[in-house]
Structure formats: C-alpha cells, structure tokens
Amino acid sequence: MKPSILDAWLFDLDNTLYPAESGLFEQIRARIGSYLVRNCGVNAADMAATQQNYRERFGSTLAGLMAENRVEPEHFLSFVHDVNYEAIKPSPRLAHALAGLSGRLFIFTNGSRDHACRVTDRLGISGVFEDIFDIARAGYVPKPMPDPYRDIVRDLNLTPRNTAFVEDIERNLAPAKALGMTTVLVSDSAENSASAAADYIVSDLSGWLVDFGTRSS
Ligand SMILES: [Mg+2]
Incomplete structure (x- = not known):
C-alpha cells in the first residue's frame, strides 16, 4: 500500500x-517482579502471573498497581528503571x-x-x-x-x-x-x-x- x-x-x-536481544527489558521485567514482592505483598512464585494479569486487565503492571494497590507511579518507575543501561x-x-x-x-x-x-x-x-x-x-x-x-x-x-x-x-x-x-x-x-x-x-x-x-x- x-x-x-x-x-x-x-x-x-x-x-x-x-533490540530485544539487549536484555534491557528483561532487566526491567525482573525489577517489576521485585517491586511486586517487596512493596505489594506478592509471592515470588506469583510474580510473572501477577504482571500478566495486570497487563491484560489494565494495559500495564503500573496501571494495575495504581488501580488496586494505590502505588505511587514515580516511585514505581524509578525503581523498575534502576537497571544497567550498558546493555x-x-x-x-x-x-x-x-x-x-x-x-x-x-x-x-x-x-x-x-x-x-x-x-x-x-x-x-x-x-x-x-x-x-x-x-x-x-x-x-x-x-x-x-x-x-x-x-x-x-x-x-x-x-x-x-x-x-x-x-x-x-x-x-x-x-x-x-x-x-x-x-x-x-x-x-x-x-x-x-x-x-x-x-x-x-x-x-x-x-x-x-x-x-x-x-x-
Ligand atoms: Mg515496546
């Protein structure tokens, strides 16, 4: 066309x-999982399922956390982006x-x-x-x-x-x-x-x- x-x-x-192969977004996903465990009372075994559930229902994990856990967005964002950019x-x-x-x-x-x-x-x-x-x-x-x-x-x-x-x-x-x-x-x-x-x-x-x-x- x-x-x-x-x-x-x-x-x-x-x-x-x-490129996804850089692994940067994998680092961010891992930080999101850590955030759920440390700040939101999620069991480590449920990290991935919780992220997927929020992404499907709210568009992103952050949107789900804001809706259901009253998470402060800037706190979440600075935590999950604390990764190694040399990737x-x-x-x-x-x-x-x-x-x-x-x-x-x-x-x-x-x-x-x-x-x-x-x-x-x-x-x-x-x-x-x-x-x-x-x-x-x-x-x-x-x-x-x-x-x-x-x-x-x-x-x-x-x-x-x-x-x-x-x-x-x-x-x-x-x-x-x-x-x-x-x-x-x-x-x-x-x-x-x-x-x-x-x-x-x-x-x-x-x-x-x-x-x-x-x-x-
Ligand atoms: Mg993308």
Whole structure:
C-alpha cells in the first residue's frame, strides 16, 4: 500500500528502538517482579502471573498497581528503571536511518521520560526527537488504552493519516490504526507474518526506514 505523505513518526521505545536481544527489558521485567514482592505483598512464585494479569486487565503492571494497590507511579518507575543501561550499545545505523526521515519524530512510551533519555543517549539518537510523550504525560494511562492515542494527537498537533506509529507489541498498534495512522510492527517472529493491525511488519527497523525514506523521496 502507498501511505499518504507522512509528516510525523511516533516510535515506541522498549524493544523497538533497541533490540530485544539487549536484555534491557528483561532487566526491567525482573525489577517489576521485585517491586511486586517487596512493596505489594506478592509471592515470588506469583510474580510473572501477577504482571500478566495486570497487563491484560489494565494495559500495564503500573496501571494495575495504581488501580488496586494505590502505588505511587514515580516511585514505581524509578525503581523498575534502576537497571544497567550498558546493555544498550550505540547504533550509528539507527541514527542514520532516523536522520533520513522527513517529518517530526517523537517517542511514545509506557515508560518514563528519564528512561527514554537514558536509552536514547546510549543509542546515540537523543538529538533526533522533537519530544517524548511518556507515561506521566499520558496521565499514567498506558497503551493500548485509547486515551493516550487521542491525547498524543491533540498535544503534539498530529494529523493521524499523516502519522506513522512504530511498535513491537501488536495490540498497541490497533488504536493507532483505528485513528487512521500508518502502523509498523517491529517483529522477527514468523507468526506475525500477517497482522490486521499492522500495515508493515519489519524485522530490521533501520534497514526498513532507510528503504522507506528512499522510496518516499
Ligand atoms: Mg515496546
């Protein structure tokens, strides 16, 4: 398909702008589990199931904890992002690909701004983004709830049909697609070879962005 002219790009952060193989998000998941055990009375054996339950019911573990345990979000976020960022290596290839895109570039993340800044600093791409729409700006309502998609369109003055959204979690694409955005699923899994929510499925984001920029110019 040929999208209309894109004038804005929204990028998820975790496992989208850096590779899942870095293990950074595994570190964060482990910290979330520790938080549940230390602060919320969850048994270690139930950590993973509790996270999954909250993600399914509320969109994220944090949203579930805020709803059911009155967790203070900034306390949670600083705890779970206390990880070793050296797992993220500089990516001149991604920097080159992003620099070649026309339009405004943003990060749209369920994580915190501090976390996004640390990751983009490590990758060497911090200068390319006009703004970061983090979970605090979303009022702690996470993707894939519809509210933050409406909020980001309004706050950043986006035209959805001229906006692309790049994500590694398929269910997070659906609300963007419903608004009329062009959707890009970052995945190297064969089971995602077809997706109702994704206009494009890409395994090598940097390579795909370079090709896309070349085809569009
Ligand atoms: Mg992600």
